[in-house]
Amino acid sequence: MAVTLADVAAHAKVSSATVSRVLSGNYPVSEATRARVLRAVNELDYVVNGPASALAAATSDLVGILVNDIADPFFGIIAGAVQSEIAGLPGGGGKLAVVCNTGGSPERELTYLTLLQRQRAAAVVVTGGAAEGAGHAAAVAAKLGRLTAAGTRVVLCGRPPLPHSGDGEPAVTTLAFDNRGGAQRLTEHLLALGHRRIGYVTGPPDRTTTRHRLEGHRAALAAAGLTEGSERLTVHGSFDRASGYDATLELLRREPGLTAVVAANDTIALGAFAALRDRGLRIPEDVSVAGFDDLPFSADAVPALTTVRLPLQDAGARAGRLAMDRETAPPGGVATIRAELMVRASTAPPR
Structure with missing residues (x-):
């Protein structure tokens, strides 16, 4: 059954006229009352009715x-x-x-x-x-x-x-x-090159993209028998350059012998580039870096970024x-x- 204006008024404990004033925005209503009405509208999923054609x-x-x-x-x-x-x-x-x-x-x-x-x-x-x-x-x-x-x-x-x-x-x-599959193929590429001490910089733990890409990365490590230490070599942050910079420094602190960094997106990878250079490390001679998404700047980075194209x-x-x-x-x-x-x-x- 459709929610009515009267239902909203009852839920917000105001009159139907007050609800109409709030929704029309043409009459003065106190901020507290307005907030209460809008909260009721949201909770009840009320959709404003009117002449159908208009x-x-x-x-x-x-x-x-x-x-x-x-x-x-x-x-x-x-x-x-x-x-x-x-x-x-x-x-x-x-x-x-x-x-x-x-x-x-x-x-x-x-x-x-x-x-x-x-x-x-x-x-x-x-x-x-x-x-x-x-x-x-x-x-x-x-x-x-x-x-x-x-x-x-x-x-x-x-x-x-x-x-x-x-x-x-x-x-x-x-x-x-295919975030899992792309991340798995990226880590398999690094493993095929001979890397075994691989750090992973990813996004917030409560996002599906973070989880799926991390699952692909770890699936490749598991297939190579390298699951031990994967938690220690994973750093969560935001999907931005600053997070990539700070997380890469943290990875170098945890594992000074790090040979590769996988970033969960290309913007994070730019931060990893900057952090490695600030530590006097060369890319890829000292540490390889890979990203994800293949954003427009990736091919023009120096060196050009290995990544996963979506x-x-x-x-x-x-x-x-x-x-x-x-x-x-x-x-x-x-x-x-x-x-x-x-x-x-x-x-x-x-x-």
Whole structure:
């Protein structure tokens, strides 16, 4: 049963007129009352009603794109490709893309999904890894379920698929990156070169991307019989250059004989480059460095960065077409996008 304005008023312990004033924004309401009403709206997933034709005309051109960090080229490339696909449809049928920057906050992600539901967005594209935790996963699945039930097309790009009940085709389409496989092939490359003391710099432990790439790295180590000490040679941080710099110094402190550093993304790898140079170490003569994603600067780094290429532009464009219903969804609603190893000058056999 649909939640009514009266339900929100009862939940917030205010009058229906007060709820209307808060939602319209045209009347003065105390900040405490406003916060209470908006909290009730969010908790009940209330969607503002209105004349159907006017509502459709006002919101049918809206597409939401959720990113963790718009300043990160990983997300910028995907979001730009999605926007290009939805903005220039033939016959003037383009859509308005709204990029929602969550900052990696699970709470903000849920808030944006609620706001897009209220605006009756035509489509929503959610990019990048998900926050770990059964509670958040269930909350996101519920939000996306309400969006699809209302007719919004939902595409996950670079994100693991939602749990599927098995009843018919899933309503959400997923383009998942092969993070485990790519990370495993990258570490196998270093092992084949002869490296045995390999440090790993990764992102926050509560992100699916962090876990999947770390699992691939450790699978390669396990196959080579090198699991001992892998925890000691793993440092978590943020997916940024500063974290890569600090984590690499920490790895050198833990293991002065380190011969290789694997970074969970290319931006972290740049920080590793700087840390090694500041310690007077040469790349790759003294320490090899490898990254992940193959961002545009990777081939131009000095030395050029060995990394794992994800086709971010193509994946974003495909997500845009799926969001606009201009491409058939993959079988089962899920497509896994393969990662490609790019061997460049930053890796070499250890001395």
